[in-house]
Amino acid sequence: MIEKRDSNIENVVLVGVITKEQNEEKSKEYLDELEFLTYTAGGEVVKRFVQKLEYPNPKTFIGSGKLDEVRSFIQDKEIKTVIFDDELNPAQLRNIEKLLDCKVLDRTNLILDIFAQRAETSYARTQVELAQCQYLLPRLTRMWTHLERQKGGIGLRGPGETEIETDRRIIRDKISLLKKRLKKIDSQMSIQRKNRGKMVRVALIGYTNVGKSTLMNVISKSEVFAENKLFATLDTTVRKVVIRNIPFLLTDTVGFIRKLPTQLVESFKSTLDEVREADLLLHVVDISHSNFEDHIASVNNIISEITPQGEDSSKPTIMVFNKIDAFKHESIEEDDLTTERSKEHYTLEDWKKSWYAKMENKCVFISALKKDNLEDFKKIVFEEVKKIHITRFPYNDFLYQEYEENV
Missing domain, CATH: 3.40.50.300 (P-loop containing nucleotide triphosphate hydrolases)
Known part of the structure; x- marks a missing residue:
């Protein structure tokens, strides 16, 4: 069990699902691992929410009823961070953030954050930055909601999409630069490996x-x-x-x-x-x-x-x-004839x-x-x-x- 830490640690709620591909036992195991990841990143898990679904909701990953339950809990306990055990697509992430009104992360984002904390060399930092940029690129729209003009018409034409496209170009240029940098470091490391004889x-x-x-x-x-x-x-x-x-x-x-x-x-x-x-x-x-x-x-x-x-x-x-x-291991008594080994x-x-x-x-x-x-x-x-x-x-x-x- 994870030890209790000081009150300055960020309190977190975890959300997972039970599906045809992921039974209850697997779901629990993955959430145990997600809790350990959260601890590694500097958070403390306050509660877990699990829902049994045939398949994840394409709009909000979990059902609306379960989402309301999560929202009520985080509002009562003043929780600011919710972490989902699976990778959320950009639309799911945007919809969940609007409904919960808090910081929402998925498993991928959490792992990337841990990698960013742990990277020591310039090589590792470059690799992590590239991965973060690739993750961020399709999710940029949620960062510019204050500039979007969804309805159109007089007075509602704004710079929103232009800002998004500008930012996408910046990210794409950054990805290209990081790939070139990695290629250069790769060639240097390849020479180092050859020099080992x-x-x-x-x-x-x-x-x-x-x-x-x-x-x-x-x-x-x-x-x-x-x-x-x-x-x-x-x-x-x-x-x-x-x-x-x-x-x-x-x-x-x-x-x-x-x-x-x-x-x-x-x-x-x-x-x-x-x-x-x-x-x-x-x-x-x-x-x-x-x-x-x-x-x-x-x-x-x-x-x-x-x-x-x-x-x-x-x-x-x-x-x-x-x-x-x-x-x-779990032991079985010699005279126990009912428990299957x-x-x-x-x-x-x-x-x-x-x-x-x-x-x-x-x-x-x-x-x-x-x-x-x-x-x-x-x-x-x-x-x-x-x-x-x-x-x-x-x-x-x-x-x-x-x-x-x-x-």
């Missing part, structure tokens, strides 16, 4: 807040920023690591999330070049999360999305199940057997925070890196044998 490249990937940066700090003995918040790390970090006698480059990448805004998928493709060019992927998973298998599927889907057509997205991968110290009842040993079989033993269960089983982790990474290293430096093969004999 033939060293084996290993990339940490995974859902956001699974402990990638913590693991990076432990293995590379560096001080990459790590925090129990979503998207704590945005900037790609590369460190040289040596396990036994083999050096390799370890890269910490930005975390993924479900319902990732399309603008961010596009603008962060260049950052994810590190993933595409990696020789080995360490897919870090938070096994203490009840739906970690969904997280794995989301990461794999995004990886396939950013892989150019015709290029194979599969790479040698080690599944690193982190946070075993926080793992919990499901994945919620799996013990850590059950999951290990399942994934060892699935990954042909290319998986490991650790706690980066508590430094549990790190020797097992290093051993399996060493073996996989060694396979790649030998193909590039075959003359060093006898050194490996000699080293292992001495060990």
Whole structure:
């Protein structure tokens, strides 16, 4: 549960829906994630509103009755911000703002805001700014309602649409400029990657807040920023690591999330070049999360999305199940013959057997925070890196044998 914070924190109301594609369980899980995003952005959730719909209302996303309920609550509690769990189109956003008379955000806008807070390097800031501009462009009309002349006629012809078009041109020019700037930075980073030589490249990937940066700090003995918040790390970090006698480059990448805004998928493709060019992927998973298998599927889907057509997205991968110290499961009494055993009842040993079989033993269960089983982790990474290293430096093969004999 999220801890109570001081009274200066912005109070927020969340709104979600239950549909054919998103059942009650999924809706609750997404809203839990949205609450964590809100906390990361600096807000505190006061209440959640959920409506069961066949499909979202094309005008106001939720029904008029539920919208009246939200309006009554925010007026009584003097709430100034309402956040919707799905991306709202420009018309929905405009209509909801008029009816609620407060600040309305959607999941995309919230994630972009967090990215803007977290971006440290000029590269990350440029990527976030580009994504924000792409999100803003179709939504400019709501910013100029005081200048619009919807009815027409004498005395009602004004500069509204002209102002909108002028602003759209400014945004389009900005997008063009940012794309050129990113292209230039991309070429510089491409040269940097080439200058790293033939060293084996290993990339940490995974859902956001699974402990990638913590693991990076432990293995590379560096001080990459790590925090129990979503998207704590945005900037790609590369460190040289040596396990036994083999050096390799370890890269910490930005975390993924479900319902990732399309603008961010596009603008962060260049950052994810590190993933595409990696020789080995360490897919870090938070096994203490009840739906970690969904997280794995989301990461794999995004990886396939950013892989150019015709290029194979599969790479040698080690599944690193982190946070075993926080793992919990529902127990069943031995004499309980009525409860059907499901994945919620799996013990850590059950999951290990399942994934060892699935990954042909290319998986490991650790706690980066508590430094549990790190020797097992290093051993399996060493073996996989060694396979790649030998193909590039075959003359060093006898050194490996000699080293292992001495060990």
